[in-house]
Each structure stands twice: as C-alpha cells, then as structure tokens.
Amino acid sequence: xxxxxxxxxxxxxxxxxxxxxxxxxxxxxxxxxxxxxxxxxxxxxxxxxxxxxxxxxxxxxxxxxxxxxxxxxxxxxxxxxxxxxxxxxxxxxxxxxxxxxxxxxxxxxxxxxxxxxxxxxxxxxxxxxxxxxxxxxxxxxxxxxxxxxxxxxxxxxxxxxxxxxxxxxxxxxxxxxxxxxxxxxxxxxxxxxxxxxxxxxxxxxxxxxxxxxxxxxxxxxxxxxxxxxxxxxxxxxxxxxxxxxx
Amino acid sequence: xxxxxxxxxxxxxxxxxxxxxxxxxxxxxxxxxxxxxxxxxxxxxxxxxxxxxxxxxxxxxxxxxxxxxxxxxxxxxxxxxxxxxxxxxxxxxxxxxxxxxxxxxxxxxxxxxxxxxxxxxxxxxxxxxxxxxxxxxxxxxxxxxxxxxxxxxxxxxxxxxxxxxxxxxxxxxxxxxxxxxxxxxxxxxxxxxxxxxxxxxxx
Numbered sequence: 352x353x354x355x356x357x358x359x360x361x362x363x364x365x366x367x368x369x370x371x372x373x374x375x376x377x378x379x380x381x382x383x384x385x386x387x388x389x390x391x392x393x394x395x396x397x398x399x400x401x402x403x404x405x406x407x408x409x410x411x412x413x414x415x416x417x418x419x420x421x422x423x424x425x426x427x428x429x430x431x432x433x434x435x436x437x438x439x440x441x442x443x444x445x446x447x448x449x450x451x452x453x454x455x456x457x458x459x460x461x462x463x464x465x466x467x468x469x470x471x472x473x474x475x476x477x478x479x480x481x482x483x484x485x486x487x488x489x490x491x492x493x494x495x496x497x498x499x500x501x502x503x504x505x506x507x508x509x510x511x512x513x514x515x516x517x518x519x520x521x522x523x524x525x526x527x528x529x530x531x532x533x534x535x536x537x538x539x540x541x542x543x544x545x546x547x548x549x550x551x552x553x554x555x556x557x558x559x560x561x562x563x564x565x566x567x568x569x570x571x572x573x574x575x576x577x578x579x580x581x582x583x584x585x586x587x588x589x590x591x592x593x594x595x596x597x
Numbered sequence: 598x599x600x601x602x603x604x605x606x607x608x609x610x611x612x613x614x615x616x617x618x619x620x621x622x623x624x625x626x627x628x629x630x631x632x633x634x635x636x637x638x639x640x641x642x643x644x645x646x647x648x649x650x651x652x653x654x655x656x657x658x659x660x661x662x663x664x665x666x667x668x669x670x671x672x673x674x675x676x677x678x679x680x681x682x683x684x685x686x687x688x689x690x691x692x693x694x695x696x697x698x699x700x701x702x703x704x705x706x707x708x709x710x711x712x713x714x715x716x717x718x719x720x721x722x723x724x725x726x727x728x729x730x731x732x733x734x735x736x737x738x739x740x741x742x743x744x745x746x747x748x749x750x751x752x753x754x755x756x757x758x759x760x761x762x763x764x765x766x767x768x769x770x771x772x773x774x775x776x777x778x779x780x781x782x783x784x785x786x787x788x789x790x791x792x793x794x795x796x797x798x799x800x
Contacts, residue, residue: 387794558605
C-alpha cells in the first residue's frame with residue numbers, strides 16, 4: 352500500500368488573531384516587553400519541525416499529583432480536590448501522543464511558593480505548586496491537584512487574577528511549544544482580568560475556560576474539570592511529487 | 598455549506614512571574630523532581646566544538662529581565678537533530694540538543710554549555726548556516742517569542758542562509774549573531790524593543 356499514510360509537510364501558518372496581542376496596555380508589563388517591529392515570517396524547516404522528546408523515565412510516580420508530591424508522608428495539600436483531564440490534539444484533530452505537560456499554580460489561598468511572591472495569604476507546607484504528566488497514545492492526560500485560589504497582583508490598584516493553572520506543552524516539534532493558562536467555569540474574575548484581556552477574540556479566550564465535568568468527577572473525593580489543548584498542525588500531503596515544507 | 602471542521606490552536610497566555618516554579622522548580626528550591634529538565638545538554642562526551650553561550654534579555658527601558666525562561670533547540674556538531682523527526686542519520690546520543698535556562702537568580706543572565714551546531718538543510722535542500730532556535734517566555738510576554746542565534750564567525754555560511762539572506766533590513770542581522778568573545782565563548786543578548794530590537798520570527 353502506497354500513499355495511504357499522510358506525509359507531513361511544513362507547519363500551517365499560525366493564526367495570530369486567536370492569540371494575545373503582544374502589547375496590551377491594561378497589562379502593564381507587556382508595554383515594554385513587546386516587540387515593536389513586525390515578526391518576520393518564514394516556512395518551517397527541520398529546525399522547527401523537530402523537537403525534544405521526553406519519555407516516561409523522566410517522570411516520578413507522584414509527578415502528576417500536586418496533592419501529595421510535595422506533602423510530608425501521610426499528609427495532603429489543603430483545598431478543594433480536583434482532577435484535571437483532557438486531550439492534546441493538533442490543528443488537524445489528531446491526538447499528540449507522549450507529549451510532556453508541565454503545570455504550576457497557586458495554593459488554595461492564592462499564594463505561590465516563590466521568594467518574590469508578596470501576597471499575605473499563607474503557604475501550605477504540604478503544597479509545592481508544580482506537577483507534570485505525559486499524554487498517552489491518544490493524546491489524553493490527567494493530573495490531580497487542589498483548586499487554586501484567586502489572588503491580587505500588582506498591576507492596577509485592585510486587579511485580581513481568576514483562579515488558574517499554568518500549562519507548558521511541548522508537542523513533538525519546537526514550533527508547537529506553548530504556554531497557556533486554564534481557567535475555571537463560572538469564575539466572575541475571568542472577564543475582569545487584563546491578562547485574559549490580551550486576547551481580543553472572546554471566542555478564543557473562551558477556549559481557555561475548563562467546564563466542570565461531572566462524568567469524571569470522583570464521588571465523595573474530587574471534582575473533575577476538562578481542558579482540551581490544541582497545538583499547531585502541519586500540512587498534510589498525500590502526493591509524493593509535492594515538495595515537502597514549501 | 599458544510600461547517601468547516603476547525604481545530605484552532607489554543608491561545609497562548611503569559612508564562613507569568615512564576616514560570617520557574619513549573620519549569621525549573623529545583624532552581625526555586627521546590628524539590629519535587631530529580632533536577633530541572635534541560636539544565637544540561639550533554640549526557641557524556643560530545644562530538645564537535647564545545648561552546649559556552651551567555652547573554653541577557655533586555656526590555657524596552659534597558660532593564661535586564663530576571664523572570665524569563667529561555668529555551669534553545671539545535672542540531673549536533675554534524676547538523677543532526679536528536680529527535681524522531683531526524684531521518685538523515687543518528688545524532689550524537691550524548692547531546693540532547695535542548696537546553697533550558699531560568700537565568701541567574703540575581704542578574705537574569707542565561708548561560709548554556711553546548712556545542713557549535715552543524716548545518717541543517719532548508720526544505721529546498723540548500724544548507725542553512727549554523728543556528729540555534731530560541732524560545733523566550735516571561736511575565737509581560739503574552740506569547741512565547743521565537744528567534745534564532747547565528748554565529749558572527751560564520752560569515753560565508755551566513756551569507757548563504759535562506760533566512761538571513763532574505764531579511765530586508767540587513768542592518769538588523771547583527772541582532773541575531775552571537776559574538777565570539779574568546780575561543781569557545783559566545784555572547785548573545787536579546788533586546789525586546791528599541792533601535793536594536795532583536796529580529797523575532799513567525800515560523
């Protein structure tokens with residue numbers, strides 16, 4: 352059988368209208384950290400189509416459980432217990448298997464474990480705030496944590512971040528590298544947040560809000576939230592006489 | 598008309614001020630993992646010229662970023678990537694090709710111990726000049742910035758490079774060049790804004 356497996360071409364152009372604008376004055380730090388010149392556009396080459404790959408040997412047994420991975424033996428982090436799960440696909444709808452997700456978040460009181468963090472809410476001695484997991488063959492992932500708290504931050508006089516979990520996703524190509532944030536259904540701070548406001552397209556911003564998933568909720572234990580992630584995709588070509596990449 | 602079955606890319610959000618908690622927790626004294634990924638690019642003796650790459654990232658007011666995360670991805674000394682996508686040969690198994698630096702705790706300066714990469718083909722078969730792909734995230738950067746490091750001692754290869762040769766403002770090319778300061782030592786700074794703003798890429 353020939354030509355029944357799509358050959359992969361270069362990356363499809365990134366639709367930047369569905370992403371944040373680099374300079375968004377209500378998010379003050381972006382003003383002097385945003386490039387002013389236009390980005391120079393090029394087709395991808397092997398340098399962008401390849402990327403680092405991480406295997407299960409990288410992971411420890413508790414890496415995907417922020418409730419216990421920093422806790423003293425027999426103890427657990429304080430806060431509403433949740434499971435976050437979803438599927439990582441590309442822009443063609445194909446699952447992205449065996450890709451690494453790195454996660455970080457504030458504790459249930461909205462406090463990060465970081466020396467530059469100044470919020471008066473206390474640290475939880477049993478909560479570190481980082482976790483990671485790999486997707487399976489189908490692109491599915493899940494991890495367990497506590498619901499992070501909202502917190503005030505120094506931007507405007509009275510700006511509060513909605514509850515969120517940071518995601519770093521690798522994909523299989525360096526061009527797919529993505530950092531984003533997951534928000535929670537129903538949080539009234541979402542549409543007040545200058546960082547969400549960096550995304551002009553509201554329908555795009557909506558895709559960062561994870562719905563409550565009662566079907567995956569574990570009775571008498573932990574609620575579930577579902578957060579699917581789409582990484583950039585490559586052009587598909589079934590024809591061997593088509594030049595790859597251009 | 599049938600609805601178009603679209604799967605738009607998930608929007609980016611800033612990495613925020615605490616990206617180091619998630620990506621280099623050991624650097625933040627959060628000892629959940631056995632070390633930080635990307636802290637070392639060498640798993641043993643490596644082929645080729647070993648180099649040290651240092652630099653800083655500056656904002657539009659000239660201040661050095663102290664809360665950035667910079668990642669690099671490159672071929673080995675023979676121009677081969679240590680990745681499943683590489684079909685031209687076996688890359689140096691002791692060289693990962695991927696590095697990640699949270700920068701120095703006090704100054705924000707980054708440092709990579711790596712090797713000088715070999716040349717990698719462009720999709721049409723022409724050879725690219727030796728280069729390193731760069732990805733920068735930080736508080737205030739709403740979407741990771743992509744650029745490349747080339748080398749100022751590769752004038753011939755740089756002149757042939759498909760990307761460098763197509764840049765309209767050739768006076769900006771030095772913003773992509775790592776400067777050789779001593780044998781095996783290169784300096785490369787990133788400027789997010791200003792007259793010497795680094796060329797950032799959309800690839």
